[in-house]
Amino acid sequence: MRLGLNKFLSPFRTIVVSYVVAMFFFSLLLFLPFVTQEGTSVSYSEALFTSVSAVSVTGLTVINVSETFNWIGIVILALAIQLGGIGVMTLGTFVWMVLGRKIPLSQRMLIMVDQNQISFSGLVKLMRGILGVAIAIELIGALILGTYYLNYFDTAFEAYYQGTFSALAAFTNAGFDITGQSLVPFVDDYFVQLVHILLIFSGAVGFPVLMEIKEYFSSKNPHFRFSLFTKIAVSTYFIVFAIGGAGLWLIERTEFYDGMPWHQQLFFSMFNSATARSGGLSTMDMNELTLASLLLMSGLMIIGASPSSVGGGIRTTTLAVMFLTIRSFALGRSDVKVFGREIHPEDKQKAFIVLSVFAVGLFASVIMISAFEGSGDFALMAIIFETSSAFGTVGLSMGITPDLSQASQITLMILMLIGRVGLVAFLFAIRAEEKKTHYRYPTERIIIG
Amino acid sequence: MRLGLNKFLSPFRTIVVSYVVAMFFFSLLLFLPFVTQEGTSVSYSEALFTSVSAVSVTGLTVINVSETFNWIGIVILALAIQLGGIGVMTLGTFVWMVLGRKIPLSQRMLIMVDQNQISFSGLVKLMRGILGVAIAIELIGALILGTYYLNYFDTAFEAYYQGTFSALAAFTNAGFDITGQSLVPFVDDYFVQLVHILLIFSGAVGFPVLMEIKEYFSSKNPHFRFSLFTKIAVSTYFIVFAIGGAGLWLIERTEFYDGMPWHQQLFFSMFNSATARSGGLSTMDMNELTLASLLLMSGLMIIGASPSSVGGGIRTTTLAVMFLTIRSFALGRSDVKVFGREIHPEDKQKAFIVLSVFAVGLFASVIMISAFEGSGDFALMAIIFETSSAFGTVGLSMGITPDLSQASQITLMILMLIGRVGLVAFLFAIRAEEKKTHYRYPTERIIIG
Numbered sequence: 060m061r062l063g064l065n066k067f068l069s070p071f072r073t074i075v076v077s078y079v080v081a082m083f084f085f086s087l088l089l090f091l092p093f094v095t096q097e098g099t100s101v102s103y104s105e106a107l108f109t110s111v112s113a114v115s116v117t118g119l120t121v122i123n124v125s126e127t128f129n130w131i132g133i134v135i136l137a138l139a140i141q142l143g144g145i146g147v148m149t150l151g152t153f154v155w156m157v158l159g160r161k162i163p164l165s166q167r168m169l170i171m172v173d174q175n176q177i178s179f180s181g182l183v184k185l186m187r188g189i190l191g192v193a194i195a196i197e198l199i200g201a202l203i204l205g206t207y208y209l210n211y212f213d214t215a216f217e218a219y220y221q222g223t224f225s226a227l228a229a230f231t232n233a234g235f236d237i238t239g240q241s242l243v244p245f246v247d248d249y250f251v252q253l254v255h256i257l258l259i260f261s262g263a264v265g266f267p268v269l270m271e272i273k274e275y276f277s278s279k280n281p282h283f284r285f286s287l288f289t290k291i292a293v294s295t296y297f298i299v300f301a302i303g304g305a306g307l308w309l310i311e312r313t314e315f316y317d318g319m320p321w322h323q324q325l326f327f328s329m330f331n332s333a334t335a336r337s338g339g340l341s342t343m344d345m346n347e348l349t350l351a352s353l354l355l356m357s358g359l360m361i362i363g364a365s366p367s368s369v370g371g372g373i374r375t376t377t378l379a380v381m382f383l384t385i386r387s388f389a390l391g392r393s394d395v396k397v398f399g400r401e402i403h404p405e406d407k408q409k410a411f412i413v414l415s416v417f418a419v420g421l422f423a424s425v426i427m428i429s430a431f432e433g434s435g436d437f438a439l440m441a442i443i444f445e446t447s448s449a450f451g452t453v454g455l456s457m458g459i460t461p462d463l464s465q466a467s468q469i470t471l472m473i474l475m476l477i478g479r480v481g482l483v484a485f486l487f488a489i490r491a492e493e494k495k496t497h498y499r500y501p502t503e504r505i506i507i508g
Numbered sequence: 509m510r511l512g513l514n515k516f517l518s519p520f521r522t523i524v525v526s527y528v529v530a531m532f533f534f535s536l537l538l539f540l541p542f543v544t545q546e547g548t549s550v551s552y553s554e555a556l557f558t559s560v561s562a563v564s565v566t567g568l569t570v571i572n573v574s575e576t577f578n579w580i581g582i583v584i585l586a587l588a589i590q591l592g593g594i595g596v597m598t599l600g601t602f603v604w605m606v607l608g609r610k611i612p613l614s615q616r617m618l619i620m621v622d623q624n625q626i627s628f629s630g631l632v633k634l635m636r637g638i639l640g641v642a643i644a645i646e647l648i649g650a651l652i653l654g655t656y657y658l659n660y661f662d663t664a665f666e667a668y669y670q671g672t673f674s675a676l677a678a679f680t681n682a683g684f685d686i687t688g689q690s691l692v693p694f695v696d697d698y699f700v701q702l703v704h705i706l707l708i709f710s711g712a713v714g715f716p717v718l719m720e721i722k723e724y725f726s727s728k729n730p731h732f733r734f735s736l737f738t739k740i741a742v743s744t745y746f747i748v749f750a751i752g753g754a755g756l757w758l759i760e761r762t763e764f765y766d767g768m769p770w771h772q773q774l775f776f777s778m779f780n781s782a783t784a785r786s787g788g789l790s791t792m793d794m795n796e797l798t799l800a801s802l803l804l805m806s807g808l809m810i811i812g813a814s815p816s817s818v819g820g821g822i823r824t825t826t827l828a829v830m831f832l833t834i835r836s837f838a839l840g841r842s843d844v845k846v847f848g849r850e851i852h853p854e855d856k857q858k859a860f861i862v863l864s865v866f867a868v869g870l871f872a873s874v875i876m877i878s879a880f881e882g883s884g885d886f887a888l889m890a891i892i893f894e895t896s897s898a899f900g901t902v903g904l905s906m907g908i909t910p911d912l913s914q915a916s917q918i919t920l921m922i923l924m925l926i927g928r929v930g931l932v933a934f935l936f937a938i939r940a941e942e943k944k945t946h947y948r949y950p951t952e953r954i955i956i957g
């Protein structure tokens with residue numbers, strides 16, 4: 060903005076550019092010779108893929124992170140995840156706040172866009188709140204996991220090092236691990252899994268939801284009510300979580316789950332349904348699942364988390380508006396009502412656009428990767444799985460990503476970038492010009508995309 | 509309606525019920541002992557699948573039609589195709605017209621709905637026109653193909669028998685064949701392929717388009733202009749046809765097409781792109797195509813033909829409204845304009861609903877069939893291909909349909925029924941009650957879904 064590029068750099072474009080700059084910046088840091096372990100090194104394309112995956116809080120990798128980077132590399136990775144997870148704009152503005160600068164309106168608008176907020180009011184408060192809540196949750200998670208990991212690791216340092224990275228990765232839904240095999244070592248430790256599920260939820264349910272819950276418990280305002288966004292986002296998030304878990308159980312009960320005790324079946328179903336919605340950590344090898352489950356997992360990855368969260372996908376509110384619109388059509392109504400409010404026509408339009416662009420983008424990417432790889436080398440299921448994982452910034456993998464061609468890996472990087480920016484923001488970024496439209500319906504706005 | 513079921517049988521429900529009745533009716537006829545060749549017989553489930561496929565003009569089969577049925581069975585099949593292709597309601601009403609009965613308004617509304625028309629005016633004329641044009645095109649096709657087939661078959665009867673069935677199957681986009689191997693015997697006969705492509709186009713481009721072209725050439729009205737529907741439907745139909753053909757060529761030029769002369773590459777690309785849009789006939793074994801092409805073919809099957817045609821899919825106008833909406837958003841506009849007109853908000857909503865329901869239905873069906881079949885027996889590509897083919901009423905096959913379980917075959921039958929009825933009509937059929945909505949924008953209506 061200081062370079063006089065104001066005209067080109069609309070708020071949305073600035074966000075896209077900021078993510079891209081952060082991705083290249085961290086790729087250079089991860090390419091430094093002293094961040095890898097003795098005897099290992101990374102190529103620039105490996106460093107770039109790792110950086111894009113970290114800044115977009117995805118978790119897909121072309122290298123084994125824990126066997127490649129030393130502690131300096133891991134700290135750089137953690138910083139990239141934190142920056143990507145909590146928002147390039149939020150952190151950047153926080154730095155300026157700390158330096159005592161007054162936040163200009165254009166800057167506040169950027170945060171608004173990055174966090175997909177639609178009102179200026181209380182923006183600085185919101186941003187401070189987000190950072191505060193995020194860091195508080197991460198610290199509590201690190202403390203609980205680190206202390207508990209004393210049972211698993213030889214030194215306290217190693218336990219808290221692992222616990223801190225794990226809490227960070229879980230809350231930011233980053234999907235990275237430094238165990239070398241995700242959460243597979245904790246497949247029988249339900250406590251560890253529950254803590255991770257709660258951290259994944261906290262990051263993915265949406266920052267405005269966290270803020271409203273905080274306000275609900277701390278507010279003296281007797282008229283406090285949850286926003287339509289919070290009601291839709293939370294209910295959709297958990298309905299899909301329940302359907303996903305139940306679906307996995309129905310499909311696998313006679314297959315992968317055959318012969319397991321009920322609590323193991325329950326935790327595999329719960330953890331997989333939770334992690335597919337952007338988490339990206341896993342307690343099992345995805346290749347153990349049957350075809351139907353892998354498709355269901357892909358569907359959950361595509362749906363993803365809430366807007367204004369660390370997660371990706373078409374987002375919960377898009378899915379909700381889609382089903383509400385179908386329902387209202389089936390009931391013979393032209394307006395779309397829920398929780399005593401009406402959905403704004405513009406939000407319906409956004410949902411339509413997000414769904415369309417996501418469907419076309421996913422389909423085109425799967426075809427392109429299939430074409431890049433030639434026929435027969437990789438199963439279609441694996442290609443669909445990795446593509447959904449990248450576009451939904453999830454990070455779950457059937458293991459083929461390191462073996463894909465450069466062209467396919469570049470495709471996945473682009474999907475991770477767009478997936479993290481969010482389709483609505485991305486479309487606004489490539490939009491020619493903005494024109495305000497005026498509707499006269501009595502509606503309350505929610506966040507889409 | 510005569511049974512006093514008026515209240516339950518809304519026009520849309522009547523259409524669904526009529527198709528279902530026709531499907532069961534023809535399944536009984538095809539189950540008769542004297543319609544099969546000596547030494548062969550069909551089970552009732554095979555007869556039902558064949559009937560559903562014929563009435564929905566799909567062309568997926570669980571039996572080899574040419575080796576199973578005698579000429580009586582083939583004639584029954586042809587009648588089922590004709591009834592399904594030109595419309596249960598249109599033909600039914602035509603019979604009543606011939607019997608001299610005055611067509612009541614409720615009846616006219618049924619045709620309107622079945623052919624997805626949105627104006628009452630000129631309805632009877634339209635219906636007569638559709639039947640006249642359809643039968644004229646079929647007769648011309650039968651004459652051309654039959655005469656040309658004198659080169660291929662021993663007797664004139666056999667040549668015209670084959671030519672007539674072929675013209676009927678091509679125009680109704682039914683995808684059935686009585687050669688036993690679709691159009692593979694004509695893989696080097698470009699004349700036969702061109703005639704079939706033209707017949708497929710005629711059936712799939714939309715009846716209103718045919719009527720307007722007829723009017724354009726015969727009308728004395730100097731103010732005649734093509735409707736927005738015709739402009740959108742025709743341009744979308746052929747743009748997708750061109751992109752599909754070019755995409756297939758790009759993918760296969762170093763694979764299946766490797767070493768072929770250019771004209772053979774051209775005709776494989778053209779014929780596959782045309783037939784995937786609902787035709788269902790084929791000049792090659794689909795398993796010869798690479799993964800990327802099979803996905804592209806599935807995409808073409810999902811897009812499908814125009815509304816008010818013999819074809820299926822999400823339909824050309826849905827795709828067009830989707831892209832126009834994205835374009836207008838990218839241009840910063842809130843209204844969606846094309847060809848100097850504005851798309852009606854209700855049509856945007858319908859497109860959104862059709863797209864959503866189709867996506868959810870397809871995805872759920874692929875998961876269900878994967879689950880029914882257990883893991884590993886069939887490749888995901890084949891399951892996606894057959895499911896897209898059934899939902900899009902296309903009839904192309906990778907050959908797995910006969911080997912699927914009963915549950916999967918029932919899923920395909922339901923998809924064929926819904927695909928033929930059309931999603932908009934189907935949703936209206938299950939709709940609780942209808943309420944008119946009034947918009948005040950100056951718009952011209954087009955047909956969706």
Ligand SMILES: [K+]
Pocket residue numbers: 116117118232233234337338339452453454
């Ligand atoms: K992730």
Ligand SMILES: [K+]
Pocket residue numbers: 565566567681682683786787788901902903
């Ligand atoms: K067909």
